Amino acid sequence: MLGNRRIRFDRGRQRAQNQHSAMYYTYIIQSDKSFKWYIGYTEDPLKRVMNHNMGLNKSTKNRGPWRLIFLRAFPGKKEVNQFEMYLKKLRNKHYIRTVYASFFLGE
Numbered sequence: 001m002l003g004n005r006r007i008r009f010d011r012g013r014q015r016a017q018n019q020h021s022a023m024y025y026t027y028i029i030q031s032d033k034s035f036k037w038y039i040g041y042t043e044d045p046l047k048r049v050m051n052h053n054m055g056l057n058k059s060t061k062n063r064g065p066w067r068l069i070f071l072r073a074f075p076g077k078k079e080v081n082q083f084e085m086y087l088k089k090l091r092n093k094h095y096i097r098t099v100y101a102s103f104f105l106g107e
Contacts, residue, residue, distance in 0.1 A: 024080035026087065028070035028096075031063050038066065039087050041080045045071055070096075072103045 026041045029052055038060050042048040049068050055061040074080040090096055097104065 024074045024077055026072045026080050026083045027068060029066040030069045032065050039084060041084045070104050
């Protein structure tokens with residue numbers, strides 16, 4: 001009986017550790033039609049881009065196809081959200097491309 005409790009406790013602790021090790025990503029996708037950008041954050045960037053391309057996001061529906069052009073990882077949700085808001089407030093593509101060049105994909 002005690003052995004089972006220990007296993008349950010260990011599994012709970014392992015689940016908690018896995019939740020804390022999740023990475024969050026700020027991403028920028030670009031429309032191949034209009035070349036407009038969409039900035040967001042997610043835990044699964046590839047799945048998120050797929051959802052954008054399938055029209056599951058109201059903001060990007062009917063404006064795709066979209067391609068991932070920027071990706072930056074953060075250890076926590078607070079940091080990723082702050083960086084997303086910062087990029088959205090900038091609204092200056094040239095500045096973002098210059099300052100954060102190392103996070104752009106394929107450039």
